[in-house]
Amino acid sequence: MHRFWPEVERSLPQLWRTVCGYEANPADQQELLQEVLLAIWECLPRLRDPERLLPFVLGIAHNVGCSHVRSAVRRPQALPLDEHLGLAAPDQEGDPGRSRWLFEAIRALPIGLRQPLMLQLEGFDYDEIAELLGISADNVGVRLHRARARLKQRSLQETADDA
Amino acid sequence: MTHEDELAGLWRCELPPPSAALAARVMRQHRRRRWQRGFELALTLVAASLFAAAALTDRMHGEQWLVLPFFLGLLPVMAAKLRRRRPRPRDLRQTVAAFAGLRLIQLKDHLRDLYIERQAAIALLVYAVAAELGVCTIAGLAALQRPALKLLLCALVWYLVATWFVRRRRVGLLREYRAMRRLVQASTATR
Numbered sequence: 001m002h003r004f005w006p007e008v009e010r011s012l013p014q015l016w017r018t019v020c021g022y023e024a025n026p027a028d029q030q031e032l033l034q035e036v037l038l039a040i041w042e043c044l045p046r047l048r049d050p051e052r053l054l055p056f057v058l059g060i061a062h063n064v065g066c067s068h069v070r071s072a073v074r075r076p077q078a079l080p081l082d083e084h085l086g087l088a089a090p091d092q093e094g095d096p097g098r099s100r101w102l103f104e105a106i107r108a109l110p111i112g113l114r115q116p117l118m119l120q121l122e123g124f125d126y127d128e129i130a131e132l133l134g135i136s137a138d139n140v141g142v143r144l145h146r147a148r149a150r151l152k153q154r155s156l157q158e159t160a161d162d163a
Numbered sequence: 164m165t166h167e168d169e170l171a172g173l174w175r176c177e178l179p180p181p182s183a184a185l186a187a188r189v190m191r192q193h194r195r196r197r198w199q200r201g202f203e204l205a206l207t208l209v210a211a212s213l214f215a216a217a218a219l220t221d222r223m224h225g226e227q228w229l230v231l232p233f234f235l236g237l238l239p240v241m242a243a244k245l246r247r248r249r250p251r252p253r254d255l256r257q258t259v260a261a262f263a264g265l266r267l268i269q270l271k272d273h274l275r276d277l278y279i280e281r282q283a284a285i286a287l288l289v290y291a292v293a294a295e296l297g298v299c300t301i302a303g304l305a306a307l308q309r310p311a312l313k314l315l316l317c318a319l320v321w322y323l324v325a326t327w328f329v330r331r332r333r334v335g336l337l338r339e340y341r342a343m344r345r346l347v348q349a350s351t352a353t354r
Contacts, residue, residue, distance in 0.1 A: 005186055016179035033179070037189045038196075042252040056256075063255045063262040066346060067339055102173045111342060112349030115259060120167075121174035134258025151170075 002044045007053050014054065014122055015061050021106050021118045022065035032068055036061045058122065059132050066111050105151050113147040116140050210234060229294055229310055233287055233318065263346040270340040277329045284325035291318035
């Protein structure tokens, strides 16, 4: 076993969320996670800087994820009004229904907007996201702005549909 | 709490299901892939050595000459089919934009390979039909009638399997190709 493998296992929550951002079907999520872990296993001997393990594994996860062909339907179902983003009180954080809404909304975004948003939600800054995606920091800003605008638009649309 | 914090909170509340012996599962899968590659290599070497030995020792009979073009076409196609079209580890270490560009080129190649695989199956079927007609009706070689018939049946089965496989595989490859093209276009459009 590679000496950094325990560190990879500690990054499993981040890898799992990345996988969930690409695949909706629970069975396919497991399969995709396995694919990601196998790719990391094969790439791990080439890791130069152990301090950069998380960006390294997440970069691989995004590359495997974007080449994964989703089996689920692109358009997810809408949730009730009170579960919408931005309308709930802060103490409802952690609500699985709202979290599910977020993942469905993220999966509905084009990959080019989805990737920077997922990385930002993991806590990466613009420069780190730019380095991982191979684009400029300005471009990251543009994409994040568009991604957030789409999430808001979707939330408002669903609110209007339910009203 | 800001809007971003709320989104990040919702994002992070998604946790992976408990999974025991993760490393063991990954190692098992890694070993299985290596066995698969070894099997492909062994199969190719066995077939090549059988024909090479027969050709070198001058023991090639009419029957072997008859099926030789079939196997010469079949084996490379089989090898291409057995190999799954996964991204290579060295490509996966690239940035997402670079990976998308590389993957797009690979997918184009894979789609072209599928086309070649189908054409090869058609060519083998045409050859088998021609051999059957040539042996039975034109040359009237009784000794080769049975091998020619077997060849025709094999070519027919191979054609049906190849057609089914190519159709099924092409759908997935095209979907991935379109997704990658969109990603590359998005990278170049906003650069």
